[in-house]
Amino acid sequence: MKKTAHIISHSHWDREWYLPFEQHRYYFIKLMNELIDQFKKEGNRFQAFHLDGQTVLLEDYFAVHPENREIVKQLIQEKKLHIGPWYVLQDAFLTSSEANVRNLQIGLHDAKAYGHVSKIGYFPDTFGIYGQAPQLLKQAGIDTAAFGRGVKPTGFNNTVSDSPDYESPYSEMIWKSPDGSNVLGILFANWYSNGNEIPVDEAEAKKFWDVKLRDAEKYASTNQLLFMNGCDHQPLQKTIPKAIETAASLYPDYTFKHSSFDEYTEALKEALPEKLQVIEGELRNQRTDGWSTLVNTASSRIYLKQWNNHCQTLLEKIAEPLASMALLAGGTYPREYLRFMWKSLMKNHPHDSICGCSVDEVHREMETRFETVSQMGEVFVSEQAAELAGKIDTSGVPEGGIPLVVLNTTGWDKDEVVTKTVDLEKLYFSQMHFEEIPMYLQDKELPAYKLVDQAGNTIECHLENPVIEFGYDLPDDKFRQPFFAKRAKVSFFAENVPAFGYKTFYLIPQEQPYGQRPEQAEDGGMEMENEYVHLLFHEDGTYNLTNKATGRTFHRLGIYEDTGDVGNEYMFKEAKGQEPITTKDVPAVFRFIEKSPLRTELEFTHTLTIPVSADDRLAIERNRLIWHKEREAGRSKEMTTITLRTVATLEKGRKGPAFKLTIDNQAADHRLRVLFPTGLQMETHQADSIFEIVTRPNIPEKEWENPSFCHHQQRFASINGDEMGLTVATDGLQEYEILPEDGTIALTVLRSVAELGDWGYFPTPEAQCIGIQTAEWQVLMHEKDVIASKAFVDAYQYKVPLQVIQTSAHEGTLPADYQFVNWESEGLAWSSMKVAEECDDVMIRWFNPAPTSKSLTASIPAQPDFTSYKSTILEEQTNESSNQYEVTGYEIITLGFQHKR
Secondary structure, rough: OOEEEEEEEEEEEOOOOOOOHHHHHHHHHHHHHHHHHHHHHHHOOOOEEEEEOOHHHHHHHOOOOHHHHHHHHHHHHHHOOEEEEEOOOOOOOOOOHHHHHHHHHHHHHHHHHOOOOOOEEOOOOOEOOOOHHHHHHHOOOOOOOEEEEOOOOOOOOOOOOOOOOOOOOOOOEEEEEEOEEEEEEEEEOOOOOOOOOOOOOOOHHHHHHHHHHHHHHHHOOEEEEEEEEEOOOOOOOOHHHHHHHHHHHOOOOEEEEOHHHHHHHHHHHOOOOOOEEOOOOOOOEOOOOOOOOOHHHOOHHHHHHHHHHHHHHHHHHHHHHHHHHHHHHOOOHHHHHHHHHHHHHHOOOOOHOOOOOOOHHHHHHHHHHHHHHHHHHHHHHHHHHHHHHHOOOOOOOOOOOOEEEEOOOOOEEHHHHHHHHEEEEEOOOOOOOOHHHHHHHHHHOEEEEEEOOHHHOOEEEEOOOOOEEEEEOOOOOOOOOEEEEEEEEEEEEEEEOOOOEEEEEEEEEEEOOOOOOHHHHHHHOOOOEOOOOOEEEEEOOOEEEOOOOOOOOOEEOEEEEEEEOOOOOOOEEEEEEOEEEOOOOOOOOOEEEEEOOOOEEEEEEEEEEEEEEOOOHHHHHOOOOOOOOOOOOOOOOOOEEEEEEEEEEEEOOOOOOEEEEEEOOOOOOEEEEEEEOOOOOEEEEEEEEEOOOEEEEEOOOOOOOOOOOOOOOOOOEEEEEEOEEEEEEEEOOOOOEEEOOOOEEEEEEEEEEEEEEOOOOOOHHHHHHHHHEEEEEEEEEOOOOOOOOOOOHHHOOOOOOEEEEEEOOOOOOOOEEEEOOOEOOOOOOEEEEEEEOOOOEEEEEEEEEOOOOOEEEEEEEOOOOOOEEOOOOOOOOOOOOOOOOEEEEOOEEEEEEEEEE
């Protein structure tokens, strides 16, 4: 049968990488202008161009050339220029579950305005892909994915087999999610540049095609051959029509076609064999030697991951749910502003950006974007919370009382110690001359206060000594209003705050003496405990963690380990010739910061002596472009010190201690980890991934040669035995390793390197992360595994705080305590609450982390005219209204709540 060579013109466009964004954009504008001219000049001889699967590029172009919007739109409608389905080509593992969904939702939303979208799950250069991608794609109406990494075809003689010795003999395969959803997977087995710069000259073309046709046929399962005419930042090949004519004349047994993914996949599906290899779950290059997985981008420039986690949490776990609750309270949903915030954040999500594997200029600009998103999110949350609080009836508060509304924007009931700075009294500049106000407030005696809930029960609280501070209001109907306020921090335990709801508390004046903060405990007695766990600290800062309910203990957790790193931003390579340096048996200096019924904080400090950098050989190897695997550099004989200041915090109601490490990093070329030796010698462990708590092996495949076996995580890593398990939840720490000899969870908290590490020598001195760096995590001890024990709920709730709003005494339409949405299910993981892109239906998403089905019941109890329906991730209704659902194993389920008028 005659074979068809599909030639797809494209340019894989990293918005920023070895050049900063604006310099890359300069060249992209040239490409787009030449492309428009090419379509005009060649007409139907130049059939199509694939715009790299990301619609953000159109925004980048129209910012400079808005006058070309209509001609570009016409090319898209004529199916010459192919766009979407993503907004950006983001890294899959380092961005959250909901960020991956928003990327698809917003990309498809924007593409819709242009008239046509390329419905292919396009992952050309993604550094590994999460296992639930087929389920997400299928829910979005996409049945084909194309990817360049994650699967290595190693089959013999193109014979389809279910042999475990290789992943796929073909570049075409069936890719299946844990829930059973599957798509056709297309691997760029010869990379996405296998048809780049096709010669026009006959002699050169013959030499070119003899190799390229053979290479494509080696892995192709059909007579449809794919040739990607482009590469990273590739200029347009204007001679493609002539090059195709030359190829057709040289190879009459082949049909050469200037094609698109639409045309290629349609022809491919008609020619597929009856049986293809089935690839299940994650694509992470696990069947390779392990030296090119790019997994250590998870620890490059950790400060970027921490920023990203903060911003993602702010948008998806606080801002969107809060705005949804405000809508249910009768307000409006500012979807355009939310979409703008998401777009601003996702511009930091491409793989060369969030992975921290670009030049320093790129990552400095990213910090500014993160700061911008944080500023937008914080004012959005503040305004939405104040608007919602204004609708709550607090008129019953006694005279002089201060209402405090505690909002839970998560999908689980929540207990938490909260701290809020409260204005006990304030005077506006309009009430007294501003110079006199501070002294007046300082001299004025305030009453003592007690805290009560709506039922009048007294709640233990701690009120710090007040301070005088300047502030201002920005009213909706008048000029800004400056004031001075007498402020104090109040801390209390907010118990059973309902999911998607709130409780109201009141600070009430009383005649008792002013409530001071409790006396601080003296140094010593290096123990802390609450109702759940007990910690005993040793002199070197390690600790024994005991579950008080079972009496079981993990011993000597929390060792710091420092190792030389002569790798790059992509991959870790341990320096030769020196064992890791640890804090084991290195005395720490301890002091208690706080000991109260609400919270215990213990600080301990290490001074660790380590080599100042790698030895001189590394500079030579970098300049000679020696691949990281082959490097022989060791660590310098010159030593320096780094200071590790750790604060351990155990609060009332918290299932495990939280830690904050502050590192004064004065060394280069090294990696710092914190170790949790569990003593559990297991074959597998679990980790949080995209809509999945994935099970991974503790020992790599037989092909693996790299001594390091690190993995990505989203929020936590976990290991368990038959009776107990340990889960470490993190705040933007996304690299870990399981050391199988003793079941140690090794969490990377800092990695210092000095070069990009790809196709040339690009120094990145700021990737050394010199100076003050921080890292935060929580340690959770549980019975059984992280799913069966439901410890994942606590891990997901870590760093998603309750929102506390001070409001006035006023009448309102909402009661003092309220829950907007009620749901019941044993074992589902909540993911998001938002309002639909195209209507005002409230959309709530969960996923089932277990293989067994779970039931789900959900309703808006106070508004029976709202009914629910099952939806796709694109917020398209898939069934009739109901209030009870069966969620199959590993299923991602979205419910829409619709107002029946």
